[in-house]
Amino acid sequence: MSGLISTAGLWSADKAIALTGYTPHQHIPSPIEPNFTAPERVSFLTFGPIALAAAVARVATTRDDAPVAVLDALQRSTLPMLETMVEDGTTFGLSTDFQYLGDTERTFLAARIGGGITDLYMNALGYTWRANAACLSSALDPHADFIYEGGNASGYGVVLAEAHGSFAANASAQSVHLQSKNKYLRQVKPYLAATSPYGKVIHGYSIAFGSAPSAPGAFLSLSETKIIKPKTPKRLPPALPEPEIPRDGATPTLIALAAHRSNFFLMGGDEVVGWIDWVRTVDGAPPEPVPVEFLRIQYAGSRYLVHPSSLWWLDPPRERFEELFDYRHPWHPILRWPPRRGAGGRPHLGWFAIEETAGADFLKSLTSIIQDGGRTIPATLSLPSFVPVGFGLGGDGVGRGRDDAGYRYALFRDGFALLGEPYRGRPRGIMVWSPKDGVSSP
Template sequence: MSDVSSVEEIWDVDVTVGLTTHTRHRHIPSPVSQGFVAPDATSTLTFSPIALAAAVARTATTRQARPQLLAALQRSAQAQMECLVSNQSTFELSADFGDLADTERTLFTARCGAGITDLYMNALGYVWRANAACLARTLDPHADFLYDGGSVSGHGVVLAEAHGTFASNASAKTVAARAKSKYGRQVKPFVSKPSPYGKVVHGYSVAFGSQPGTAGAFLSVAETRIARPKKAPSPPPTTGQAPASAGVSTAMAMTTYRSNFLLMGAVAVIDWIDWIGGIGSFPTDPGPVTFIRVPYAGRWYLGSVFSSWPALHPDWWADHHWHDAVWRSRAVRRLFARGLPSEAFNWFVIEETACQTFLNSLTGIIRAGGDLPVGFLELPSFEPVGFGFGGDRSGRLSEGAEYNYALFRDGLALIGDPFWLRKFETRQWSPKEGFLG
């Protein structure tokens, strides 16, 4: 029997990882899109446990699959992060990692690599995401994710490959070599190629690694080199056409928010997105969807009522046909009036303006008959909280900070601490009428 003193503390402090290598790789033509300027890489990435857990969940659910499967993939993210990473500011795997079976280590390593990549891409300024499986046949090697927004707005999308390695031979050299090889094999062939979300104009390969039992981690990035012009470029000829929209493609927005609403537990919204995308039938419950409106850290967020009550019923959120009947329960409303239980957290929510803007756009598409339009949506974006390249964007900012949460640029947030709802409101979204009241 293990001694109580041998039990490790749960990971609860911010971690800073240095960028060990950064390489740029030639591509012809360069730049792929005139005027695109890639954001500068910086020397460190700082993130909180809640941010990495949220990023792991985001990447696990950014794919076309049944909500029940995707929900099962994301449920264990926070628990794994807390248990398998040591509680110190220098990244180190806990002793529990050694007790995992080989297949479980491989899965956890891959999840961490994907989560770190999502944090890095968000920190660079990219906003919306999609799975990159659309670029190649199933058996062809291809990178993992496509991103839009930030500096690539109006140009197309960028491609990102994620890799993690937690092995005894992990080092700055081996991790750098893996980033480069992954770039050459799984990123470079697809730069300048079309995708359903726009032309791929730039690519990244992000590799993250650490030696079990040793403090420290390695972060290596390989990306497309953009050639400097030999002289100032001539202005493009006037064609009379309007410039490209700086918004996000409708298809990319649908993919991003499908994942976001799944993480929230708002399955009724996913049904509408799938119907519009042609992968689902007309929703059997076309009634309004209820959200609760909560204040946190100076912003208002909308959350799904039923994803926040696992203590009452662990799978209520997965069956939205229960929603109206349960919400009318006075007992449930009284419990919400008292506050949320600790079991409700960690809790995914979406910043209110982002949620409203997207859902009102969704209503417009539903009213028009449900065909996915070719075009762009103007959606808000936000400065990240809980992670970033240091400074004000890093995790809890100071010891004993009041809030523990991660906010991503698309408005998705993961709240990590229980709190009492002193202000309690609900909002309803009607698929054919938009927000009510």
């Protein structure tokens, strides 16, 4: 049932979590990449429930070598817990239901939410593309969780991010800060300046998040690589300007493939996932080149692509979109009708989607690789990035619409989105992706 999640059980208020600890760690040389400047940290992270739900799903499905069945199990096992275990209100806190979880379930939930918080923070800092960091070492060696690219790192390399979450009874600002420092020293620092399939590691972060079940409030701590800029010599003529490095839109292809593998999986686009896996390995026969339809939907002033699997609730179920756009039938109200109640009696669902330009540009690029037989993968792709909606640092970018006029959704920098009230959207047509022929709008 990829492509949608229940958002009815999530809390309603945006939350703000202050940065309660910060440690810059020295590294030689500093900076690793002379022209890289790390984005400034901000005192607190703000986010809505839709944003955290989407981020938790993103990090649970980032392992780009995991089979679809494994990713599906991870997604299904995490999101229902998120609905019931987080208390409503502007202050982060765990619900009273948390006491009924066993130790292993508590650890799992804390790790997943810690990963989601890390993804929100990294996107808020300006980083766009993500991949799993397992490629840096063997399974037996400790390593950071994620690799990010984009933002300040564009054209220079990639950054590491280690995530940690703790819901221990003795969680405090001090204990969470200690975890961020220890995790940095053990799982980030050894891999600085290392080479990954996605680029050279030029910076690192360790983000720890914690909350005590018995008390409201949460703790957020950041450790990162310290950058020491050389002092400008006195009485010297001004240096000639450095040649401009083309950065905007030049996304390393391998990390774009990794990020969009997760994105299209969450949307329900297993056909796209299959082609991504094939072009990365060219192992065996290619998948069947069956065209894939996406619904184009106008939502909150932008257009998004939605996979057919999101319409599973229509009665009778539809695998294709033709009936929505058959003017002999009243298709306009379909997306405004409340769907059938699913398991647990939840009244509506949220849709995973992708901003139309982001989705179309990526699928066009994927077709170009397929047409070449997967033999040649370009070093970079020209892909857009977006200002986040639904979360931010210091309040920037948080969508606060909670009344009838507002929209509840989250948009990430790579164009991936979770539309919390999709039935307010307006269908604008169909986009068809042919693996061999590209994108068209019949």
